[in-house]
Amino acid sequence: MKQEISNLSVSQLLQQVYKKDPEHEVAFDGYGRISYEELWRQSITLAKSLQELGIKKGDKVAVCLPNWNEFIVIYMAVSHVGAILVPFNTRYRQDEVEYILRNSEAKLAFFTKEFSGVRHYDQFASAIKVVNSLKTLISVRCQIDGILSYEALLENNESASFEPIDIDSENDTFSILYTSGSTGAPKGAMLTHSNVVNTAIISANQMKCTEKDVFFVAVPVFHVFGLVPSILSTVAVGARMVLMDQYKAKAALELMELEKVTVKHGVPTMFILELNHEEFASYDLSSLRTGIIAAAPCPIEIVKRIRNDMGCEIMVAYGLSETSPTLTMTSFDDEDIVRAETVGKALPGAEVKIVNDSRQEVRTGEVGEIVCRSFGVMKGYYQMPEKTAEAIDENGWFYTGDLGILDENGNLRIVGRKKEMIIRGGYNIYPREIEEILYLHCDVLEVAIVGLPDTVLGEISCACVKLKSHATADEQSLIDFVRQRVANYKVPDKLIxxxxxxxxxxxxxKKVSLQEQLMESIGVELR
Incomplete structure (x- = not known):
C-alpha cells in the first residue's frame, strides 16, 4: 500500500493543526490545562528566549523532565528554532547524565530541582563544571538562585517577533534519543523531523484517530513511545492528551474514567497492574476505544484481557527508538489470534523482511533477524559512523537485532532479542516462547527468562516469576506447567x-541487570 509522506517539520505540523481549532485543549497534566493556542504562543515565546540565549539551528537542548505540560512546550519551542531535542531519563544517575551531555554536545539544559528522589539540580550543577559544551541551565517549576527559570523565559519575550527557521524535514535532526546502553555505551539515535512527523501521522491513521480522541500518556515522554505516537500523534490529529507523571495503577484507572480517555497507550506492565487491581471492576472505562501496547514483549493472555475486560480494541505494535518507533501494527480487522500472537503487518510505507546471519532473506515461517526500511528509520547514531554502518546497510535496511518470523500473510511474530537467545547444549531456546507459556498460568503476574553460564551445557535457562497476590503456585508446579507444553530442552533449568x-x-x-543479580545470588549453584 502506497503511503503519502508528509514533508512538514514538527513546528509546521503544530502550526497547521492549531489554526484549525485554537481553543481546543491539547494537554492536561494533573496540574493545569493548556489549549492549542496557548501551546503555540508559549512555545514561540520560549523559542525567542532560546535564540536570545544563543541557541540556533542544529544546537542540542537537553530536557530532563517528567510528563508535564512544560515538556511539550519545550518540545515545540526547540523545533521552532531548528535545534535538536535531547530527552533525558529522569532516573539517570550522574555518570549517565554527564556521558550523554558530553556525547550530544548539549549547550543548554532544562530540568526540575528534584523528581522521584533524584536531585536533578545537583546533577546538572555538577555536570556544567565538567562538560565543556554545556553553557546554560534552566530550572522548571522551581526557583534557584543564579539559575534562569523557565517561567521567566516565558515572560520575557511575549511581544517580540519571531522569524520561522527554514527546516529540511527529511535531513534535519529533530531529536537524539539515547538507547539504554545494555550492550555498551548508550548510542544516540538521530531522528529527523520527517521520521517523527510521518510516524506520528501514520500511527494515528492506523488507529483511526480524530480531534475527538483523548490520549492517555503514562509512558515517559522522554522515551520514543511518549515522544512520537503519544505526544506527536495527539498533535497530528488535533486531539488532546492526559499526562501522568508518576504511574500508579489505581490513579491511572481514576484518570481514565474522569477524563474519558479513548486512546490508551502503555507497556504490558501497566495493563497487567490495572487488570489485576482489586478495584478494577469498579471503574467505568467505557470511553476506551483503542491504543498501542508496545515497548516490551506482550503476553497473549494480556492482549485478550484488554480486549475482553477493558473493552479496548488494543493494537499490538512493534518498533525501536531507531524506527521512531512504530514499524508494525495489528489492525481492527485482524482476527483474535492474529492480534494475540503477532505484532501485525508493516505500516503502509514500511518494509520488513527476515534474514539469516549472512543477511540473506529466509523463507516464510523461518526464524531470523528482523530487518526494515521505512519513513521512520533513523538518520544514524550521533558521532558513531561505525555503529551506524553496522546497523544500516548501503540499501537503507536497518538491522534491528530482534528475532522474528513472518507468516504467509505478512504478519510478524517476535521471537526475542538476538542477543537474548539461549543456546543450551546446542539447542536454541527463545525466551519469549517460554515466557508466553508461563503467562498462561493463572497465578503468574510477570515473567522473564534469561540465560546463565553452565560448564557442561554452555548455557542454561532460568525463569524468574513474579506471582499475583494470594497465588498458590510454587516453583515445582510452574516447572510442571511448562513441561506439559514444550520439548524437554526448553523447560527452564531453574525457576525463581x-x-x-x-x-x-x-x-x-532489565534482563542484563537481572542476570547480574542472579549471578550474585545463585552463582554458587552454577556448574
Missing amino acids: IMKGFPMTASGKI
Whole structure:
C-alpha cells in the first residue's frame, strides 16, 4: 500500500493543526490545562528566549523532565528554532547524565530541582563544571538562585517577533534519543523531523484517530513511545492528551474514567497492574476505544484481557527508538489470534523482511533477524559512523537485532532479542516462547527468562516469576506447567519466585541487570 509522506517539520505540523481549532485543549497534566493556542504562543515565546540565549539551528537542548505540560512546550519551542531535542531519563544517575551531555554536545539544559528522589539540580550543577559544551541551565517549576527559570523565559519575550527557521524535514535532526546502553555505551539515535512527523501521522491513521480522541500518556515522554505516537500523534490529529507523571495503577484507572480517555497507550506492565487491581471492576472505562501496547514483549493472555475486560480494541505494535518507533501494527480487522500472537503487518510505507546471519532473506515461517526500511528509520547514531554502518546497510535496511518470523500473510511474530537467545547444549531456546507459556498460568503476574553460564551445557535457562497476590503456585508446579507444553530442552533449568524486577523507566525488565543479580545470588549453584 502506497503511503503519502508528509514533508512538514514538527513546528509546521503544530502550526497547521492549531489554526484549525485554537481553543481546543491539547494537554492536561494533573496540574493545569493548556489549549492549542496557548501551546503555540508559549512555545514561540520560549523559542525567542532560546535564540536570545544563543541557541540556533542544529544546537542540542537537553530536557530532563517528567510528563508535564512544560515538556511539550519545550518540545515545540526547540523545533521552532531548528535545534535538536535531547530527552533525558529522569532516573539517570550522574555518570549517565554527564556521558550523554558530553556525547550530544548539549549547550543548554532544562530540568526540575528534584523528581522521584533524584536531585536533578545537583546533577546538572555538577555536570556544567565538567562538560565543556554545556553553557546554560534552566530550572522548571522551581526557583534557584543564579539559575534562569523557565517561567521567566516565558515572560520575557511575549511581544517580540519571531522569524520561522527554514527546516529540511527529511535531513534535519529533530531529536537524539539515547538507547539504554545494555550492550555498551548508550548510542544516540538521530531522528529527523520527517521520521517523527510521518510516524506520528501514520500511527494515528492506523488507529483511526480524530480531534475527538483523548490520549492517555503514562509512558515517559522522554522515551520514543511518549515522544512520537503519544505526544506527536495527539498533535497530528488535533486531539488532546492526559499526562501522568508518576504511574500508579489505581490513579491511572481514576484518570481514565474522569477524563474519558479513548486512546490508551502503555507497556504490558501497566495493563497487567490495572487488570489485576482489586478495584478494577469498579471503574467505568467505557470511553476506551483503542491504543498501542508496545515497548516490551506482550503476553497473549494480556492482549485478550484488554480486549475482553477493558473493552479496548488494543493494537499490538512493534518498533525501536531507531524506527521512531512504530514499524508494525495489528489492525481492527485482524482476527483474535492474529492480534494475540503477532505484532501485525508493516505500516503502509514500511518494509520488513527476515534474514539469516549472512543477511540473506529466509523463507516464510523461518526464524531470523528482523530487518526494515521505512519513513521512520533513523538518520544514524550521533558521532558513531561505525555503529551506524553496522546497523544500516548501503540499501537503507536497518538491522534491528530482534528475532522474528513472518507468516504467509505478512504478519510478524517476535521471537526475542538476538542477543537474548539461549543456546543450551546446542539447542536454541527463545525466551519469549517460554515466557508466553508461563503467562498462561493463572497465578503468574510477570515473567522473564534469561540465560546463565553452565560448564557442561554452555548455557542454561532460568525463569524468574513474579506471582499475583494470594497465588498458590510454587516453583515445582510452574516447572510442571511448562513441561506439559514444550520439548524437554526448553523447560527452564531453574525457576525463581521474585518479589520484583529491575525495570527501565519505559516499563521493560532489565534482563542484563537481572542476570547480574542472579549471578550474585545463585552463582554458587552454577556448574
